[in-house]
Amino acid sequence: MFEKKKEKAQYLLLKGKYLWLLIKRFRVLLIALCVAGGLFGGIITYCIYTPEYTVTQAFTIELAEHPGANYATINDNQLSKTIPVLLSCDTFINHMEPYMKASGIKGSFRVTSLDSSNIFYLTATSDSNDSSMQIIDEIQKHYGDIADRVIGKSTMKFMAPPAYNSMPSNAPDYTISIGLSVLAVFLAFMAALILKARFTKTVTSAEEAEREINAPCLATIHQVYRKRRSIEGKKNKTKIPLTVNEGTGLEFRQEISTLSASLDKICRENGYKSILVTSTASGEGKSSVSLNLACDLADRGKRVIILDCDLRTPCIAENLGITDIQIPLSTAIRSGMQSYSFINQTDIDNLFFAGNIDGEPTSFENSADSNFKALVDGLKENFDYIIFDSPPSGFLGDALEIGEIADGFIYVIAHNSISKSCVLRSLSSFDGAKCKMLGFVINHM
Numbered sequence: 001m002f003e004k005k006k007e008k009a010q011y012l013l014l015k016g017k018y019l020w021l022l023i024k025r026f027r028v029l030l031i032a033l034c035v036a037g038g039l040f041g042g043i044i045t046y047c048i049y050t051p052e053y054t055v056t057q058a059f060t061i062e063l064a065e066h067p068g069a070n071y072a073t074i075n076d077n078q079l080s081k082t083i084p085v086l087l088s089c090d091t092f093i094n095h096m097e098p099y100m101k102a103s104g105i106k107g108s109f110r111v112t113s114l115d116s117s118n119i120f121y122l123t124a125t126s127d128s129n130d131s132s133m134q135i136i137d138e139i140q141k142h143y144g145d146i147a148d149r150v151i152g153k154s155t156m157k158f159m160a161p162p163a164y165n166s167m168p169s170n171a172p173d174y175t176i177s178i179g180l181s182v183l184a185v186f187l188a189f190m191a192a193l194i195l196k197a198r199f200t201k202t203v204t205s206a207e208e209a210e211r212e213i214n215a216p217c218l219a220t221i222h223q224v225y226r227k228r229r230s231i232e233g234k235k236n237k238t239k240i241p242l243t244v245n246e247g248t249g250l251e252f253r254q255e256i257s258t259l260s261a262s263l264d265k266i267c268r269e270n271g272y273k274s275i276l277v278t279s280t281a282s283g284e285g286k287s288s289v290s291l292n293l294a295c296d297l298a299d300r301g302k303r304v305i306i307l308d309c310d311l312r313t314p315c316i317a318e319n320l321g322i323t324d325i326q327i328p329l330s331t332a333i334r335s336g337m338q339s340y341s342f343i344n345q346t347d348i349d350n351l352f353f354a355g356n357i358d359g360e361p362t363s364f365e366n367s368a369d370s371n372f373k374a375l376v377d378g379l380k381e382n383f384d385y386i387i388f389d390s391p392p393s394g395f396l397g398d399a400l401e402i403g404e405i406a407d408g409f410i411y412v413i414a415h416n417s418i419s420k421s422c423v424l425r426s427l428s429s430f431d432g433a434k435c436k437m438l439g440f441v442i443n444h445m
Contacts, residue, residue: 019197021417025283030189034182041181042174051168052107055132056123058160059140064153080113082151083120087111087139092146099142105134119159129164136162200419206442209413212420213427218410218439219259221289224252240288240319244295244348259289259441260296263410266438267385272407274376274386276435278399280426281392284414285443287315290389293410298350302384305343308355309402310391317357320346328356336371340382352383373405393426403433411440 023030061079086092088111100106107126113119124135143156203209206217224241243253263275277290287310294306308316311330317323325344332342332354344353379386388406393399403409409430413423430437 015197018200018202018416019193022193022197026189026193030186033185033189037181037185038178041177044181045172045174045177049172050127052125052127052170053129053132054123054125054165054169055129055136055162056121057136057158057162059120059122059156059158060118061120061147061151062155062157063151064155076118077116079118079151080116080120083147084111084113086147086150087122087143095146096138096142099138100135103134103138105131105138107131107135109135109139125169133162201421202416202419203413203423203442204416209423209440209442212424213411213440215411215437216439218262218441219255220415220442220445221255221259221285222251222445224249240291240315242295242319243292244299256292256296260293260300263293263438264297264300264302267408270407272438273380273384274388274406274408275438276388276390276399276402276406276409277412278390278393278409279412279414280418280422284392284412284417286392286412287319287389289410289412289441289443290387291316291319294351294385294387295348297385297387298348301350303350303352303382304385304387305352305354305379305383306387306389308353308389309398310389311356311360311398312391313359314356316353316355316389317344320348320351320353322346322353322357325355325357329354330356330360333372333375336374340378355389376405393429400429400433403430403435406435408436408438409433410438412443413440414443415445417444 061083063075087109105126107124109122109124112121112123114121122136122139124132124139126132126135140156140158144154147154147156203212206220210217241248241252243256267273267275275293277286277293279286291306294304298304306316307329308314309329317325322344325342327337327342329342331337342354346353376386386406388402390399390402399409411423411427427437
């Protein structure tokens with residue numbers, strides 16, 4: 001019983017973490033939809049809003065038996081109670097309805113009295129002051145049709161000019177409508193994410209991934225939570241922690257070392273030199289794995305060059321502290337450069353770099369041709385390992401182009417962050433590629 005509860009708790013924890021990842025991943029879309037929902041709510045409120053103008057008319061009731069406005073107190077008391085009830089009853093309202101429709105007037109009215117007096121206030125509300133005044137005129141005209149049966153022959157007499165309101169008596173409550181619209185969008189979006197988290201099967205363990213992918217797990221790398229330091233000891237503003245930096249945890253170093261040792265063994269046994277590192281989607285830590293793998297191999301005495309093949313959003317140069325390069329990798333490929341002037345020395349012994357600093361609005365597919373193959377073949381003669389850091393393979397075809405040149409590839413999978421179906425679908429695109437899958441890495445455990 002305890003084991004079952006423990007398994008259920010672990011399952012809920014994993015789903016909760018995946019839900020949080022989905023929220024972070026789609027937060028921009030969530031904000032955009034909430035803003036759009038708020039605007040939609042405001043527009044709907046504006047479209048259905050009908051202004052209401054109120055006109056108030058003071059009047060008295062003059063009975064035929066008692067001309068004038070001076071009555072006995074008892075009559076005033078009776079009138080102050082009777083007239084508001086009379087003019088508000090269903091009988092009078094139903095009686096007035098056909099006249100209102102005939103005049104094309106839409107609105108409402110109410111009657112109040114000054115306590116124990118023959119002074120009353122008729123307040124009419126409609127979409128304009130003129131319409132409100134028409135309601136009052138219609139009530140005065142047809143008042144006697146019903147009142148004469150109850151209090152005898154009487155007349156409704158206006159006492160003074162009506163009181164008009166220049167502004168509508170109602171105002172559209174945009175705050176409530178916008179707030180409710182945003183809340184509805186937020187709840188609907190969260191419900192969709194919860195359903196996605198509930199039914200999406202993610203990669204949660206190396207053993208499970210090995211069964212699904214039918215490939216070995218080369219290493220599991222845990223999430224790093226700390227302030228990172230650059231090689232010079234200054235605060236590093238980049239996102240990638242390096243094993244060569246001071247302050248990098250021992251666990252992280254050991255996990256990267258396990259990866260590089262496993263890869264080195266496989267490559268020596270098969271004579272591989274060029275390794276592609278890719279993943280399904282961005283944010284899985286592909287660049288972190290490729291860069292730290294290159295650093296650790298260089299630390300083992302291997303002569304290594306890392307090629308940043310993500311032409312749209314390059315990041316390797318920044319994380320290596322390289323701020324200026326003479327010849328970008330894309331230029332060297334397009335020009336079919338024979339010399340190695342595009343290669344940059346890094347501050348790390350045995351580690352070299354080639355790539356771009358600024359992104360280009362082009363894909364690697366437009367650059368990866370026979371020139372690139374010749375360039376890589378030349379690099380193999382001068383380096384022990386060539387590490388390709390490519391864009392994600394789940395959405396772009398760049399990795400497949402490089403896969404035709406590389407000897408093998410490593411697949412990075414973020415723990416509990418990507419669905420199994422997406423991973424398998426992305427990996428299936430490599431079925432016809434020349435390079436062999438060497439294994440996968442579970443990242444961000």
